Ligand SMILES: Cc1cc2nc3c(=O)[nH]c(=O)nc-3n(C[C@H](O)[C@H](O)[C@H](O)COP(=O)(O)O)c2cc1C
Ligand code: SF4
């Protein structure tokens with residue numbers, strides 16, 4: 074397969090197939106029986122789930138697991154793209170334990186809807202990945218923190234975990250090997266900040282979801298002050314294929330620095346919104362046009378938000394940017410969680426930023442001042458502009474507030490709130506100016522009541 | 528108040544996985560929310576006693592998490608997403624319709640006790656904007672996706688649910704479009720329902736249309752959701 078192609082080689086079936094979740098032409102592999110009989114690790118592979126975990130439990134030592142995952146170049150799929158194998162190697166080897174794996178299924182970043190389908194359509198793939206990851210750094214307990222709204226996913230994963238225990242895959246002796254392995258589904262209760270890794274740990278421990286200071290990093294001191302690795306659902310679900318297809322299967326795909334495959338979720342102004350699995354490096358325009366059906370007839374592209382609402386807006390000139398971490402960064406945004414939000418020429422960027430500011434103001438945990446106050450101000454200024462009370466000075470004011478939040482907040486939620494607004498005022502100033510002109514015209518036509526009063 | 532047996536069982540079943548009881552605080556509070564549609568001070572107190580935590584600590588946690596309600600809610604709690612994709616898809620009109628229809632604001636209970644609507648943030652269902660979930664409280668708690676909504680459809684769902692209960696939250700047809708870039712010569716459609724948007728292909732057999740959805744989610748419609756089956760038949764004929 075050529076580099077940079079969407080995974081389409083099986084005709085359309087693979088267009089929506091998610092190799093990470095099933096690598097199979099049949100979706101909805103929820104039961105253990107189906108997973109063992111039907112699930113493939115790669116589209117061209119033979120069926121048979123839990124083969125990788127069995128091999129790893131019986132024959133592969135911890136160091137080799139980490140080496141293989143490093144060799145496959147698997148990068149974190151939750152937002153930051155940090156190499157998974159490298160992260161696992163940070164867990165202190167001589168630590169007496171317990172150590173933990175915390176799987177991040179909070180999926181709260183607006184525009185992101187991909188982990189949900191791994192949980193719902195192939196829960197055993199996640200359990201299998203967790204087993205392998207745990208053995209890599211010496212953990213015996215995996216917790217999967219699922220956002221509270223995912224009732225279906227919680228029930229489906231819970232059932233899959235019970236099945237795996239009943240079959241002796243989880244429990245004291247997985248596949249007869251003396252390496253106890255437990256998997257627990259843990260629910261959140263509606264807080265975007267709990268997707269931030271240290272907040273997630275606070276939440277699992279029964280606290281308000283406030284972030285914690287790093288260092289100590291969770292790999293050294295995490296859940297209950299024990300070494301804890303946090304990985305996204307998709308990251309963990311990608312791991313089993315490495316031990317079936319081999320690391321080269323990944324390095325042959327994608328780009329040199331972003332090897333392998335990624336689930337993208339595409340929403341906004343496209344004809345057929347949905348989620349697909351692509352190789353890193355596919356041009357953004359290919360994802361929009363070929364997978365998501367393109368824009369509605371007669372519309373023009375106005376902006377692409379490549380990685381969820383926390384990422385800067387890209388102008389149409391960047392539509393052909395290859396979809397990998399480095400290229401998207403170079404274009405002036407971030408790949409983030411690969412949640413592509415597509416905006417066409419009917420969309421008013423000021424309204425988008427008003428909505429995003431509402432989101433971040435609501436979701437700010439309130440622990441630090443720049444974010445707690447700054448997000449509120451960004452919301453109030455956008456409200457005022459939309460209500461007809463804006464003036465050109467607001468652009469400078471917004472830049473000033475962004476500057477007060479960015480890199481000055483306690484956790485990355487502050488940056489996430491600031492970046493889209495920063496890109497909007499810099500790259501789409503004309504949308505703001507339209508409001509300012511209208512406000513000015515309104516004043517001129519009605520006279521300035523304050524001037525008269527004076 | 529005693530903590531209900533089901534929640535005590537929930538805690539007992541999981542406690543061995545954690546080094547302390549406190550870890551189960553949020554899951555246990557969520558169980559209360561599912562059962563009662565809110566976390567009353569009495570329920571919070573019962574959870575606090577069960578987990579050996581100070582009441583104030585439990586209240587402080589409740590106040591942090593938006594899914595834990597401290598006010599009574601209707602028999603159905605409607606979580607209506609207002610984040611951008613859904614706002615762009617028409618959330619404001621849906622909420623306005625709700626408030627006019629029942630004369631209550633978001634967060635309040637309708638006079639018949641049936642509904643409370645809350646505007647929430649992104650539900651990770653953005654491709655189905657505007658999206659919502661209906662939660663039906665009780666021992667047999669269940670959550671239902673109701674998405675790709677229009678005002679007319681929302682109105683119809685509300686009336687039917689008020690009269691017919693959770694069964695009325697079945698998957699409904701919203702519209703059928705052509706799939707952009709069909710991959711082969713089969714008849715490809717883009718099926719939009721109140722649960723999802725599906726790529727699907729259609730074949731005709733025995734005088735009816737058989738719809739094969741790509742996500743393998745629809746199942747045997749004729750058996751499981753005959754009304755949706757009929758709606759699809761009518762739409763494809765038309
Ligand atoms: C405010 C905020 C929200 C986040 N939400 C999520 C989320 O919902 N899911 C997720 O996997 N990562 C989320 N992240 C990223 C996590 O902090 C963390 O980097 C990630 O889970 C690590 O896993 P990975 O290396 O496998 O990507 C969020 C980060 C921030 C700052
Ligand atoms: S930046 Fe500060 S206030 Fe905002 S979520 Fe992080 S810790 Fe909380």
Ligand code: FES
Pocket residue numbers: 183184185608609610611612613614648649650651652653654656658
């Ligand atoms: S924006 Fe409404 S579900 Fe994501």
